[in-house]
Amino acid sequence: MSAVPQGVVDKREVILRAAGKVIAEKGYHATGIADIARELGAGHGTFYRYFKNKEDIARSLVVRALGQMQDAIADEDPQSSRSLGEYREQVRRIGNKLFDLVVAEPDLARVLFYDAAAIARTDPGVLGSAVENAGAYTAAFIRNGQTRGFVRRELDPQVVGLAVNGMILAGCAQLLHVRDAEEMRTSWIRTVETLMFDGLGGT
Numbered sequence: 001m002s003a004v005p006q007g008v009v010d011k012r013e014v015i016l017r018a019a020g021k022v023i024a025e026k027g028y029h030a031t032g033i034a035d036i037a038r039e040l041g042a043g044h045g046t047f048y049r050y051f052k053n054k055e056d057i058a059r060s061l062v063v064r065a066l067g068q069m070q071d072a073i074a075d076e077d078p079q080s081s082r083s084l085g086e087y088r089e090q091v092r093r094i095g096n097k098l099f100d101l102v103v104a105e106p107d108l109a110r111v112l113f114y115d116a117a118a119i120a121r122t123d124p125g126v127l128g129s130a131v132e133n134a135g136a137y138t139a140a141f142i143r144n145g146q147t148r149g150f151v152r153r154e155l156d157p158q159v160v161g162l163a164v165n166g167m168i169l170a171g172c173a174q175l176l177h178v179r180d181a182e183e184m185r186t187s188w189i190r191t192v193e194t195l196m197f198d199g200l201g202g203t
Helices: 006-026 033-040 044-048 054-072 084-104 106-120 124-148 157-177 181-198
Strands: none
Touching: 006 033, 006 044, 006 054, 006 106, 033 044, 033 054, 054 084, 054 106, 054 124, 084 106, 084 124, 084 157, 084 181, 106 124, 106 157, 124 157, 157 181
16 A cells, blocks of 8 residues: 655645634534635645545544544553552553543544544444444553452442543543532542542541
């Protein structure tokens, strides 16, 4: 397979950023090719040289966002924590890395959190497989803890993985709507960590 020329990659990136900005502002259904072209300051022909239609670019945006989330935490080894304390630190690091990504790429985050479901109707496998893979990734951390004896063995790792991901991603989405992002980030990560490791029960 031949490599994609760098100029094509760069132009696709420019179009994706413009489309992400418009979709984040207007929503997927309300956005048209003309809106994206206007943001680009180019004609429709420029768009169609790189993408088939609006669905194609929207799908590319979702894939890009999911890829960036995976890349952000790719260096976190599910097998590396040898104690509960190390795992707690790992959870904090992962939470902060994902929050950093949302702060750095707010338009892409808005598209992922608020438009991905509508976009996925044209390609349900994209979002479904991403959720499944993310759950399996987090489940690997749980299994490591169970094997080493610092996580309860009766828990279903896949269910816990999906639940933990849900809490973290809900926090990332909420980050888009607050004035004090740092205060919210600290509170959310601390609360998720407390729920995971200490539970809801009082002393």
